[in-house]
Amino acid sequence: MWYRLLADLIAAVHLLFIGYVVAGGFVAWRLPRTIWLHGLAAAWGFGTVLIGYDCPLTYGENWARQRAGISGLPPEGFIDHYLTGVIYPESMLLEVRVLVAACVLVSWAGLWWRTRRAPGGAGVGIAG
Template structure:
């Protein structure tokens, strides 16, 4: 039971992390210090995509599922839960571009707000 809870928790944290990567830059409009955490999260997300790195949260979820007697993830987190589920796999490049545009727009908003303050 404990490993199943750990797997579900890792999955939920992973979803939250992805939401933060996509939308977290907008939090910096209200709380400017968040931008540094978001820059780190966005850089990590970009590195995972560009260099096909394994995310530690995927590892935790996968191992916890196996220990709970479930099948582990056959693919990465995004490939398992998002690609082909939330959006068709053929639109992966477009989704990635949209995410980049959203992050860039949030950073543009941060710059505008910072300039107005200063």
């Protein structure tokens, strides 16, 4: 039972991480000092898609699921198991990836714009 609970907890953290990859740049609009953290998260997220390396959260969930006596995630991983075909149709995978990349780029461009256009003409900068 505890391993099943751990697997569910890891899956929830994984989903939150993916949400942060998509929307963390917008969080940085309010907390500009967090943009470096979002940069790392986005680099990791895009790397798992583009390069194809395994995510340690997927490994952790598989480990806990196997200890709980249930099957692990399929080789395709977390996103294919929980999101593709569930949240969006499998035929829209490319469009979803482009939309995620667009969200990241728009959030970063918006942060740049906001830090350059502070009230009174003085930029607030990333540090402030």
